[in-house]
Amino acid sequence: MTDATVTTPVPAGPARFSVWRWMRSDMRAALALTYLIILVLGAVLAPFLAPYSPTEQNIMNMLADPSGEHWLGTDDLGRDTLSRLMYGAGNALYASGLAVGIAVLIGVPVGVFIGFVGGWIDEAVSRVIDAILAFPPIVLAVAITGALGIGLTNAMLAVGFAFAPYLARTMRAQTLVVKNALYVDAAVGFGASRFHLIRKHILPNAIQPVIVEVTLLLAVALLAEAGLSFLSLGVQAPEASWGGMLARAYSYIEIAPTQMYAPGFAILFTALAFNALGESIRVLLDPTVKKI
Amino acid sequence: MSVTEAQRPEVATGMSAGAGALLSVDGLKLDLRDESGWVRVLDDVSFQIRPRETLGVVGESGCGKSMTALSIMQLLPPRYARTEGRIQFGDRDLLTLSRRQMSRIRGRNISMIFQEPMSALDPVFTVGAQIIETVLCHFKVSRREAEERAIDALDSVGIAAPREIAQLYPMSLSGGMRQRVMIAMALVCEPELLIADEPTTALDVTIQAQIMDLLLKLSQQKGTAIMFITHNLALVSQNCDRMITMYGGQVIEGGPVADVLATPRHPYTTGLLHSVPEAGRARGTLNAIPGRVPSLRAMPPGCRFEPRCPHSAPVCRQPVGIAQTGDRQIRCHRWQELTQQQAVSL
Amino acid sequence: QEATPQRGGTLRVSMPYNPASLDPITGRNLPDFNTLYALYDALIGFDDETLELQPMLAKSWDWADPSTLVLELQDGVMFHDDTPFNAEAVVFNLRRGLDYARSNVKSDLAGVQAIEATGPLQVTIRLEAPNAALPAILSNRAGCMVSPASVQAAEDGNIDRAPVGAGPFRFIEWRDNDLIRLERNESYWQGPELPYLDALELRIINELNTAARTVTSGQADVALQLAAQQIMVARRSDNIIATATTSMTYYTAFFNYARGPLADLKVRQAMNYALNRADLQQVLLMGLGEATCSVFPREFWASGPDAADYYPYDPERARALLAEAGYPDGVDIATLSWPDQAAMQRTEIIGNQLAQVGIRLNVTPVQPAQAIQVFMIEEQGDMLLSPTGGNPDPSLAFDRQFSATALRNAGKIELDGYRELLEATMSTYDFDERQQKLFELEMFVVENALHLPQYMSAGMSIQTPQVKDFTFGILAAPRFHTVWLDQA
Amino acid sequence: MTTQRPNAVDVQDMTVTFGRSRTLVRAVDGVSFTVAPGEIFGIIGESGSGKSTLGRAAVGMITPSGGEVRHSGVDPFALSRKALNVHRRKYQIIAQDPNAAFNPRMTILESVMEPMYIAGIGNRAERRARALAMLDTVALSPELSNRYPHELSGGQKQRANIARALVLDPEVLVCDEVVAALDVSIQADMLNLFWKLQQDFNLTYLFISHDLNVASHISDRVAVMYFGKIMEIGPAEAVMNRPLHPYSEALRSAEPEIIADQAKARERIILQGEIPSALNPPSGCRFHTRCPRAADRCSTDEPVQRELVPGRFVACHFAEEMLARFAEGGAAMRRETVS
Amino acid sequence: MHGVGKMVLRRLAQLIPVMIIATFVVFALVFLMPGDPAVTLAGEFATEARINEIRALYGFDQPFWVQYGHWLWNALQFDFGRSLFSNEEVSRLISMRLPHTLLLVFYALFLGAITGIPLGILAATRQGTRLDKAITSLASLGVAVPNFWLGIILVSALALDWRLFPATGAVSIFEDPLGALYYATLPALALSTNVTAVLTRQVRSALLEVLSSQFIRTLRAKGLRPAAVLWRHGLRNVAATMLTIAGLQFNLLFSSAVIVESVFAVPGVGSLISYSALNKDFPVVQGVALVLVVLVIFVNLLVDVLNSILDPRVAAST
């Protein structure tokens, strides 16, 4: 081998991924990200920013309309809606994150595994996945929540379980595609172990659509939390959760209809932001569109 | 399935373009738009196709062969493509036609077949239906009549059981069969010009031979002129009357095939000829053209081949037009010098 | 009302609960009576307002001795299937209540030794021990008379979905969780005029706002068992009549006083002092209920003068009691609560009030069915927040909550003196004496703070003005036979 | 070719099948050949004839369902899984499509370093140095090494592909259609490079191509495959110019040539029909459905492969006739070509 | 078609294990739930002895496998048992309630289709324009909005304020088809936003992909007008996508129906199953889940069959 080339300086490759450029290229994603950052900040800094405690009751001033004192009014126990919304943001993010985290933790390894080994294991597990997928997810989530017990965490675990098969299916399909890629073949030719193949080649390349799906699932999980809270499965009083706020507001809909709006729009906007981000990541990760 | 003269639209009969050309492309420029803005893909492309003649178009990948064809057919979306120049077909400039007028010419007077027979047919319609559709699109005939013509067309491209094949979907046909269907579809309206964009590249040699044979036979029978696009010089040498070589979005050389291949005048054509491997040629000594085609956004201002040209001289950095000598065209500052050198070295 | 009742029309009722069963003895929930009393007449009736017992299918009842009750029956009563109602039928029904495997009234009739038809229209019931509650029991599920023929005709004697009674309305159909349709009993024994209505349609709508909306949007005439929110909304509207009547249902928290912090009387009392019942009632029932420390409404005959306000809101006292009990830094109470929004809201407020004195509730939300399992059978948790009540007889109300055999008594212990007081209320048939004994029992429960009563609920309903003479009685079990529709 | 050393690759009666029962495809069906060390062995055939499958099985990437494969006398399939993984490093494949040959999430340099990482060779710096050196060997400028695959042209990727295959010092390299996706001018360059590398590293090539010109240009010997079987094996030049099998002859004639007027005039054999379905292969000689010479016995008897002239193996009933024709017309033909 | 028949058979064979697994999953889940139906069955003033009696009476004290096996055996004979709580035959419950849910689901699909498909086509044919952006944004909104929240808002606006539609309830489609549609309009509208949004997006991207594929160029090269290219070939090629989406949405619509049905007091299976699951009404949950799963699988099968008729490639690949 020619050793002379060893010292040849290797200039840096093309510019790396830059969030800044990504955001500039996609206004909607930029907006979504900004919103989510504000949301996270709002949630984290809620103890400092929130005008009131989220659990401080003032039942003499219940269901107050928005005013200078309470920007978004008060709830059925006279608690400040804005403060609850801010504290609820944390729970909302925690809830979606937890559900999707569980789904990823279960779905991705299962999908990769069965896609990679194939054969009867794949066949059998795929049937189970089919069976679970045939259930309306909320029905499954209701049943699982029932089994785990009521509460935000349990409800979101249930949602995570219900979504896991979706991810597993996507992951399996991707694994099947990537498994047959020429570069995997090449690595096999170099004597790569299965572990190496999965870690270095299959996972990084198969995970792409899953990343997109995960972002979209965050929105779905948020909506599911609202739904389950509406069915009284997700509440964990007295902590604030948007779904719980919505459900509670619903029982006063005719007395204080405005109470429906704050948590409803919070859910809507956040789901919207997750979706916009997901769509943007989809474009970003699409190798045929060279954006950055 | 003959088509009476009366049915032919005016374009074809009024053959008034200069020097009896069927198609005459003049100073064609094409700009395409992508994420980073407009880029010139074709720059001053000129050539002619005479009735009944077969014109070969060769060049490396990305030199603009397909874009030329698509510009003639006006199949590029106007939002993303801008064309300038003249494309004279019969007595009309295709670039000035309305969309409706153009779609009457497409498939009727000029038809086109594409490289990928796998994806060039609509997968959800039977091949018969797709040919019938073409007939109905251009002739006021009954469905029955159209069906007959479609079967005839399939028969004429050497398909043994045309009625059965017509019932099949593209996916159940082999690549060769699909390409036959494509040819049948392109020729069913008996156009004056057929543009064939790498019709055999995806096929095996034996099938390629069948298809080329078929194309030539049909074009001779029906008097169809062919613009045959390929990157395979050998195919051109065997099947075409005249040829043009393209490089970087320009025509750099043109003329009768025999002449051009025997005495190539542009260093690029020479390079291409010398890079073809052959049994018995000493191994490791193929004459490769060094370097790569520059990107469209970084074309040299002068001769586009200059950076790779073994004969590059300072003059080559000046823009160069195309010169006509006899029935040959050449775009090179130094072609005369080089021809002499060659003569001397011989 | 001045207007004279009119005959005819279909009354459309919205109610939130699907009955568990239309067989009186296999059903189990209070709201079942919305339908049961329309289908069945019981042996003994009661006054809607006072719960005073009245003759019904039994013209009269008499204690021949402290453990023998003799019933004289109405003559000429026919079941909906045109079989006659007589002593045989009564014996059949009571025996069925005792013997049928799926019977839920076995414990009600537990002390019954023998039932005999001592005449065509006379039945004699012999008891093991005196039981003053028996007539009231016969006004309830156990006393609802079912056609024996219909039971014999049914597979396994299961008439849950094929009820045949002698009530004012006969059964047409029951679409589960959707609709129950009843038609006028043309040969109702109480006269040719009654009932006034041609038919009764009970639509089951679980969601209260939605149920209320059926009346505001004209899709129903009456909506039953609503919550305060709906009443408030309805009161804003001119052409909707909203009513709330104090009912026998009360909100409380069951204690497991056999162990843990709640085994200490001082802690139990501290909790009772820490509760601001007036506020609670105001917020949750919007003032429509009645704050109380007792298990009965103040007006009820068995409710004594001192019980209802025994524990005034006194946080200082509560704190002091806690400290005395050895919890100066407060105490944690493992609490179970239902997960629905209304229950959660209640729990949150109570939790907030108790927290002021250092009593911290660690709330676990559980479904109602599960709550009984967890708290009463598995004996987890210190207390369970739940509504309860609606017993036909005051003695039963205590027995079913505080006796060692009662499921609600999670600790399964009785405090000294309780049993004697309870038995005294059962063994006397003299009204005044019985009342006195009941006052004593009530005070025993209140002083010992055996639970955390909060307020009496109100039976709440809304209706259109066309609906006349509809009342939602103190038992929250409406009777429809005198209701009529003003069709003018 | 010395006979002392064992053959680099020795394939005897190898069969490779895919699928089961009704979907059974005999992609390679009873194929025998040997490749000497340092030889370039060309494999020619139409699409679907089993070239890639043969190449992959020959280096142990797929397990044949019948027959034998030996690498310098060693049976790779007798090795344990671990040992095979190690063994395999000396037998590399460069695949046709350079665009799919690289993990899109790894830079070229990382990809080239990967085989050494897998093999556990050296530390990171050493691996990097060797990878860069190898990239230099295939004339890929180092500034490209930190790019991602999609940022390189096809030719550049194919160079990197070669570099990656070479970092483990293989003995045998299967080049599966390595220039098919490239433009002529780049193709010429690559062929030169392949030749040079073979010389420099004393490699053994199985050079698979459907392009007769390419395969015969670079190979010492070629095998012509049709439908899972080898029709003819012989020295490249001889098979090209004096084919002894009608299929080789037809291929040869179908391949266009740049000899302007002459080519047009030349008598061309245009085969009828296409390769039959792999699911129900024709009986007898597989080629008889398209063969211009086919006789009755061709559809019943399968011709055996025999050595007609030293070094030339043919499987055709008419091989002797074809040979005789060359004996007569050979001189005349040669004259023709020269003029 | 030959291929289609085979595919149907194959899918039917696959269906059996899937269904068995599905029933097992639900049975196990319901079984795992803490709480005891016997407690509920015993009533408000039950004693512990009575609860034990009921447990034995209904066989709740049997081991899981026995209960499951028993149920499965009966289910195979189309006997799903009776509701523990209302004693209604589960099959009758389902037959009374399923039509309501199906009406909602199909109505929502229909509403989604008549809005989503044209919007998708419009966006695809105007790709990159403001209109396209507006439509895609609208679609995002449709995915992000909580259905039941929308339902509540629809009720308060359209039903209570403007009195355009009935606020709640349902009418049987068999007794009064028009009335049933009238009643189902608001809930279906609330349900349909997701379908609209997803269809818009998917039709758009599928159509874009089809329109940029090679054969579209062929069609134009042979002189077909853009309209013919779009309507005849473009749509026919995305038909499979649309059907597939509709099939997937079918399942998700049941999901949303669970909550929306309770907001609108629609006596469908959605509210039934959630209510029964919470009460551990085994037979009902089991029966409804089984029917839903069969329905979903059947609809997917139907979609596959239609797809393979519409698109020969599908038939070949399965």
Ligand SMILES: Nc1ncnc2c1ncn2[C@@H]1O[C@H](COP(=O)(O)OP(=O)(O)OP(=O)(O)O)[C@@H](O)[C@H]1O
């Ligand atoms: N949408 C586009 N925007 C910008 N440039 C484009 C676009 N489409 C094609 N090009 C460029 O136009 C040039 C000409 O492409 P064209 O397809 O005509 O080449 P070709 O000669 O047909 O090549 P091939 O042999 O690969 O088919 C190429 O360099 C290509 O990169």
Ligand SMILES: Nc1ncnc2c1ncn2[C@@H]1O[C@H](COP(=O)(O)OP(=O)(O)OP(=O)(O)O)[C@@H](O)[C@H]1O
């Ligand atoms: N993994 C596989 N499973 C099933 N059949 C296969 C597989 N790989 C190849 N085949 C079949 O084996 C036969 C030979 O394929 P192979 O790829 O070896 O041909 P090839 O000569 O390399 O063709 P090409 O020139 O198209 O690359 C074909 O009929 C192909 O369909």
Ligand SMILES: [Mg+2]
């Ligand atoms: Mg092209």
Ligand SMILES: [Mg+2]
């Ligand atoms: Mg191959």
